[in-house]
Amino acid sequence: MKYAHWLLACVLLGLGLSLSGCGTASYQIIRPIENPTAAPDFSLIDQHGAEFHLAEQRGKIVILFFGFTACPDVCPLALGLSAQARKQLGADGDKVQIAFVTVDPERDNPATIDRYVSLFDSTILGLNGETAAVEAVKKEYGVHAQRRELPDSALQYTIDHTAGLYIIDQQGRWFAMANHDVDPTLLATDLKTMLQYIAVE
Amino acid sequence: MKRLILAVLLLVLAACGSATTPTTVLNSSNSAANTLGSLTIDGSFARPAFAAATLMQTPTMATTPVSPTMGGGMGGGTMMGSNSAAYMTIRNTGAADSLIAAATDVAGKVELHTVTADGEVMKMEQVEKIEVPANGEAVLKPGGFHIMLLEIKQDLKVGDTLDLTLTFEKAGKITVKVPVQMPSAQ
Ligand SMILES: [Cu+2]
Numbered sequence: 001m002k003y004a005h006w007l008l009a010c011v012l013l014g015l016g017l018s019l020s021g022c023g024t025a026s027y028q029i030i031r032p033i034e035n036p037t038a039a040p041d042f043s044l045i046d047q048h049g050a051e052f053h054l055a056e057q058r059g060k061i062v063i064l065f066f067g068f069t070a071c072p073d074v075c076p077l078a079l080g081l082s083a084q085a086r087k088q089l090g091a092d093g094d095k096v097q098i099a100f101v102t103v104d105p106e107r108d109n110p111a112t113i114d115r116y117v118s119l120f121d122s123t124i125l126g127l128n129g130e131t132a133a134v135e136a137v138k139k140e141y142g143v144h145a146q147r148r149e150l151p152d153s154a155l156q157y158t159i160d161h162t163a164g165l166y167i168i169d170q171q172g173r174w175f176a177m178a179n180h181d182v183d184p185t186l187l188a189t190d191l192k193t194m195l196q197y198i199a200v201e
Numbered sequence: 202m203k204r205l206i207l208a209v210l211l212l213v214l215a216a217c218g219s220a221t222t223p224t225t226v227l228n229s230s231n232s233a234a235n236t237l238g239s240l241t242i243d244g245s246f247a248r249p250a251f252a253a254a255t256l257m258q259t260p261t262m263a264t265t266p267v268s269p270t271m272g273g274g275m276g277g278g279t280m281m282g283s284n285s286a287a288y289m290t291i292r293n294t295g296a297a298d299s300l301i302a303a304a305t306d307v308a309g310k311v312e313l314h315t316v317t318a319d320g321e322v323m324k325m326e327q328v329e330k331i332e333v334p335a336n337g338e339a340v341l342k343p344g345g346f347h348i349m350l351l352e353i354k355q356d357l358k359v360g361d362t363l364d365l366t367l368t369f370e371k372a373g374k375i376t377v378k379v380p381v382q383m384p385s386a387q
Contacts (some may be wrong), residue, residue, distance in 0.1 A: 073286050073316050074323045076248050077343040080384040116283055119249045120383070144322055153327045154310040154351045160324045181344050
């Protein structure tokens with residue numbers, strides 16, 4: 001039964017590939033944006049104190065995620081799964097930069113951000129900046145983050161926030177979105193496809 | 202005929218240099234099952250975290266530019282460690298019960314939480330209990346119910362194991378061994 005399905009899938013895929021003349025990429029899990037345009041540029045400070053300028057990442061795929069280090073559950077998942085996908089790329093992992101922008105600049109600082117991202121992958125850059133700068137980036141990317149008090153919890157407060165992965169391609173375009181609970185193997189496959197099909201100038 | 206189609210497809214695929222392999226996702230839980238009355242706890246794991254104490258020794262602090270409006274924690278004061286969360290499936294072959302508390306030596310505070318999606322926005326809420334329905338199960342997983350470990354006292358690294366004591370309304374207490382693992386979507 002399953003085999004028959006796979007066979008059918010293969011036939012359809014093969015037809016699709018041959019019809020499209022091998023020129024179009026298809027993606028398994030990321031959601032490409034139609035006619036992608038330049039991702040809003042920004043400049044923030046990473047956990048090592050260096051400036052992170054998005055435009056300077058051109059040539060690499062950037063996976064951008066907004067979260068906070070006290071984030072209970074969703075942020076670790078997003079970062080952990082992205083890191084696993086990057087690892088699966090082997091040497092090509094160098095062509096993927098995962099960046100985490102804090103939406104809790106009050107509680108997060110370079111030291112906590114450093115320790116936090118290192119739990120998943122020490123190459124992840126944890127970005128922070130002046131509150132106004134962070135706010136501007138959040139606005140440009142349509143990130144909603146709302147502080148909510150938790151009077152009965154030791155957390156004191158949490159930040160409700162949108163939890164998608166922003167995938168910026170090698171040309172600096174806002175290329176696709178993915179869910180925070182994306183399957184890492186499928187994400188790796190899609191990143192591979194991007195590396196293969198998107199030209200670097 | 203089928204073979205011919207396959208051969209052609211292989212050629213097409215090879216010519217395109219496109220590798221499309223079917224993927225299977227395995228649930229890689231390796232913790233032992235634990236039983237308390239009609240309850241069985243399995244597939245448990247906790248995610249890695251770092252302790253507040255070791256944070257003080259991080260060298261990056263000294264070299265990082267400090268700005269009054271950037272990172273309130275930088276001006277000194279108390280340093281928070283990170284949080285962890287424990288996940289598991291609680292199966293029940295008997296009458297309804299509820300997980301009402303949990304405790305572990307590695308965390309100063311343990312709370313029961315859930316995450317709900319409000320459109321695109323993910324919200325975390327504290328809950329008083331997690332119900333385990335009669336002849337059913339409660340699934341604690343990333344993006345849903347979880348046991349939140351706060352005020353972590355020692356670094357939790359992949360491969361470590363922590364003892365977690367669960368308290369159920371009716372069945373009472375059980376201590377389970379929870380391995381530290383990278384979070385997975387399963
Ligand atoms: Cu939580």
